[in-house]
Amino acid sequence: MTGLITMDDLTNEEILSILDDAERLLPVARGELYLPLLRGRILGNLFFEPSTRTRMSFETAMKRLGGDVVNLGDVKTSSVVKGETLFDTIQMVDGYTDIIAMRHPRQGAAQYAQDAASVPILNGGDGAGHHPTQTMLDLFTIRQAHGRLDGLKVVLAGDLRYGRTVHSLSHALTRFGCELTFASPDLLRMPVEIVSDLRENGATVTETEDLYGSMSDADVVYMTRIQKERFADEDEYARCAGAYKLDSRHLDNVKGDMIIMHPLPRVDEIHPAVDSSRHARYFEQAFNGVVARMALLCRLLGVTVPADVSAEGGVL
């Protein structure tokens, strides 16, 4: 394994094993235990697009494990504005770091970077393509809530056309035999080629515009933001914006253990009143980005997470 570009880079066994590592690293992520497994290692954070959670959680993950981070910083103040190619930027950062986390507005940029680099690349989002590290923290959150991944009923809702989180997640959930419902406005349906791939891989997929009607037997409802920045046409955005506004009324007839997830940031697709319900998991989900990325950093750098973390770690 070199980097993590798409979920196809991991087998189901590897996914579960990395989630087990993440589980054991929880006290380290919470700052209750100091375990410098990555001391002396440097992560290069290359975010060519805005990011809050992904960039910060990578940085936190690396620092909690005793490693260090160098940042590309604001693209506007880097050589990118002078016309430097991605290939050249990667060649340079490859020499400075041991591993690279990258987000880029163009699809395929992560694979392109991996081909140019000798160090592992962690894809933190490439256009509307893939976001596998988000998928790992999503899977961690689902397993944490339900104790398993296989056979769950999952509703993915909102911007399924441009949403890279749901593209990666739907592929992974299919591999664990989950039943998928895609709820979106017609303009933002899951791309045909992805639905076709999922069905070829044995997925049971239902497509609907009726989010609320599809929630009653769901184990997971995964909301996403309608991403204004992905629309070339303002009118199209206006027709889709505010399509779904989940509030407490919609939770009356759902399963007791159903969880609501969201990769964040949200706009108005989940009302703040839902935050205090037993179903809301999106803030824990955001925190889980730290443990999932800690486990991934260790795995890609060839560092074993000890079976008994508390015996190896020290108190801060």
Next chain:
Amino acid sequence: MSNEQSMRRVTAIRNGTVIDHVPSGQALRVLEMLGIAGETSVPVSLVMNVPSKKLGSKDIIKVEDRELTQGELDRLALVAPEAHVAIIRAYVVAEKLSINLGEEVVNVVRCTFSNCITTNAREPQPHRLRVVSRDPLHLRCHYCGRPQDLDELVKNAL
């Protein structure tokens, strides 16, 4: 009708390339893929839908005064992977060239997805498309994963 009779439907060429065993009805697509269609100064002869022991029926193309390059053979492999290519010099077969559609084609076809990293012409890495299905033919961009069928591949040949 024998193979020789099929070949003799058009006259023998002195110098150039003969592409035989092209799947029936695909000759025009082959020419388009090779960039020979339309405005070309070299004489081109086509025989279409003639009987073939191997294929049932086939097309044959003769291009005079032009020998196919490796890049053209790579493009041909997408449209007619079973074709036979002979280079003719002074009326005799001087070389038989093999074509091969491997697992990946490099700098043969471009990915035209508008947001693919390879649409930035300044990026130096090659265009790479993986063969995901041979019948029907489907390739995917190695970088962004966008699929292309044969019609798209012909339009997007480099």
